[in-house]
Amino acid sequence: MSKNITTPSILPGFMELLPADQLLFNDLLDKIRKTYEKFGFIPLDTPMIEKSEILLAKSGGDTEKQIYRFQKGDNDLSLRFDLTVPLARYVAQHFGELTFPFRRYHIGKVFRGERPQRGRFREFYQCDIDIIGSETLSIINEAEILSVIHETFLALGFQNFTIRINNRKILNGFYEGLGIVDKGGVLRVLDKLDKIGVDAIKKELSEMAIACDVIDKIMDFVAITGDKQDILNTLLAIDSDSEMFKLGVQELQEVCGYIDAFGVPSENYAIDLSIARGLDYYTGTIYETVLNDYPSIGSVCSGGRYDALAESYTKQKLPGVGISIGLTRLFYQLKEAGIIKASKATPTDILIIPMQGAMPYALQVASKLRGQDIPTEVYLNEGKLKKQFGYADKLGIPYCIVIGEEEMQTGLLTMKNMQTGTQEKVNIDSIGALMK
RNA sequence: GUAGGUAUAGCUCAGUUGGUUAGAGCGCUAGUUUGUGGCACUAGAGGCCGUCGGUUCAAUUCCGACUAUCUACCCCA
Structure with a gap:
């Protein structure tokens, strides 16, 4: 070949x-x-x-x-x-x-x-x-x-x-x-x-x-x-x-x-x-x-x-x-000399992980976040959650947002801090403040 | 331009006093079942051992040439 x-x-x-x-x-x-x-x-x-x-x-x-x-x-x-x-x-x-x-x-x-x-x-x-x-x-x-x-x-x-x-x-x-x-x-x-x-x-x-x-x-x-x-x-x-x-x-x-x-x-x-x-x-x-x-x-x-x-x-x-x-x-x-050190491998601050059927909603959320000048990326490919979180982990993306049935219904997004591992439900408008 | 060193898996490197299937760590892929990464475990892919020639029954290993690359000098940012 x-x-x-x-x-x-x-x-x-x-x-x-x-x-x-x-x-x-x-x-x-x-x-x-x-x-x-x-x-x-x-x-x-x-x-x-x-x-x-x-x-x-x-x-x-x-x-x-x-x-x-x-x-x-x-x-x-x-x-x-x-x-x-x-x-x-x-x-x-x-x-x-x-x-x-x-x-x-x-x-x-x-x-x-x-x-x-x-x-x-x-x-x-x-x-x-x-x-x-x-x-x-x-x-x-x-x-x-x-x-x-x-x-x-x-x-x-x-x-x-x-x-x-x-x-x-x-x-x-x-x-x-x-x-x-x-x-x-x-x-x-x-x-x-x-x-x-x-x-x-x-x-x-x-x-x-x-x-x-x-x-x-x-x-x-x-x-x-x-x-x-x-x-x-x-x-x-x-x-x-x-x-x-x-x-x-x-x-x-x-x-x-x-x-x-x-x-x-x-x-x-x-x-x-x-x-x-x-x-x-x-x-x-x-x-x-x-x-x-x-x-x-x-x-x-x-x-x-x-x-x-x-x-x-x-x-x-x-x-x-x-x-x-x-x-x-x-x-x-x-x-x-070790004076400077790389941390992230992407400008992305938030990775949105859409579950089955949540892609259109996820894209809208991403668009809103970008409107707030937050570098945001949606995971666009098929894959298990494991793989998607792994992606965020490897690139050093600090936050992930999971969007599925529940999130779409309540309008509250599941946001995970990748460094601490903690996860909470948040309103989209408060995300900017939470990231500080 | 001058002088040394190095060349084995994607990366960092072991190794063979010359002998049959060439190793590790990291990385990569997959799995350890169903909306959760890092850690751990399991499995897998991946090498004409830089190229050409010489010595030898036999060379990735010894010798030579070539090429590539690194380091230093010169000079500079």
């Missing part, structure tokens, strides 16, 4: 969820979206496929290697690898039709042809917000972005997290002042500080042919800690002849002032001079968020300020600031 069965499988690095997990995932996604909208960010959706010339306009060799690129007819196409480049294109293309500052959020899948590994995906969701200015963009936006991150993680159910901030001008200015040529390389090494420790960092830096006394200065700089005022004071006291450094310190001070005005509690953010962010289009404030109870997860949200977002697509000056949550990875890690 069976022939030519193709083994069902998907490509590695692509996440696909079972029902209970998908509901859990969507719940996180909804919370993020609602928070973004609460701050007035405008939804945006752009094509997953862009012309390759657009995506590659600015990229270095690394992104080019990771990009899914293909020919279709005469067109050279690519799957987007982030949401920022499409945003740049979009803003440049529709510049005349948009109102600035342009605040948009974008939740969508992006693609990177990397070698998959734990928590690393080739297709994943990014949840971005960005604020794009025309010509100028006040630094207060950088503080607001941080407050949006704060609200978002609260909405996701976290209290104990730290949004670390730093400023690229400080880093660039400081390292320039030290005469370091490969600033990017140094930043990349320092970015791993949390992961591999001070000694390993020193070793890697010396392998980069950086002089010992310079390494010491770098380590001293990175080791600057304390609360934000301590760090600011220390930075202000550093006698650097780099104008960029001074400007960065000033910006950082300003951002911190605004953050307080946004009402972000000081335990949820900190200045951290060791964070760097790999991407080199950042020009000012940079962000990185960690869950303090689960440091091994690493950064769950990151971003920063960039001054020349769309320079490849327009002569307009479009400075911006934005962040991104890698939701696929975040979900995967929260799940693996």
Whole structure:
């Protein structure tokens, strides 16, 4: 009978969820979206496929290697690898039709042809917000972005997290002042500080042919800690002849002032001079968020300020600031760490079980319940009660309503709480209240 | 791109020092009678032991190649 069965499988690095997990995932996604909208960010959706010339306009060799690129007819196409480049294109293309500052959020899948590994995906969701200015963009936006991150993680159910901030001008200015040529390389090494420790960092830096006394200065700089005022004071006291450094310190001070005005509690953010962010289009404030109870997860949200977002697509000056949550990875890690757990495998809150001849009545009841915004499902197939309750049980449906002769005559429905196992006769109008 | 690990039931994995009918747990299906799930018991379905080749009287087991997959590095969300 069976022939030519193709083994069902998907490509590695692509996440696909079972029902209970998908509901859990969507719940996180909804919370993020609602928070973004609460701050007035405008939804945006752009094509997953862009012309390759657009995506590659600015990229270095690394992104080019990771990009899914293909020919279709005469067109050279690519799957987007982030949401920022499409945003740049979009803003440049529709510049005349948009109102600035342009605040948009974008939740969508992006693609990177990397070698998959734990928590690393080739297709994943990014949840971005960005604020794009025309010509100028006040630094207060950088503080607001941080407050949006704060609200978002609260909405996701976290209290104990730290949004670390730093400023690229400080880093660039400081390292320039030290005469370091490969600033990017140094930043990349320092970015791993949390992961591999001070000694390993020193070793890697010396392998980069950086002089010992310079390494010491770098380590001293990175080791600057304390609360934000301590760090600011220390930075202000550093006698650097780099104008960029001074400007960065000033910006950082300003951002911190605004953050307080946004009402972000000081335990949820900190200045951290060791964070760097790999991407080199950042020009000012940079962000990185960690869950303090689960440091091994690493950064769950990151971003920063960039001054020349769309320079490849327009002569307009479009400075911006934005962040991104890698939701696929975040979900995967929260799940693996047991921080979040699926309960139901269906949105259904009430399963109606009609006995012989009760189907039309059951359908009416279902319709009424749905009118009260109660997700309701009628068991439509033949089967013993045992099987129908089993169905509710397996899907984690919290309530069942049995409708038979008796219920139809009295108008009182038999409602069973699947968790406690208790059962009572209820009037249809009181069901909503009973479910609380 | 570099380096390791793994490949046996739908899933997680045992196992055969090379020998006839390949196992468990979970899951699945059915039953333990008639308007009640979870628990328990009973029964059942489900495997060319990743593919190709080598050694051997005999390979799921040993060897090799290939493929797939996982983990780490690089880089990132």
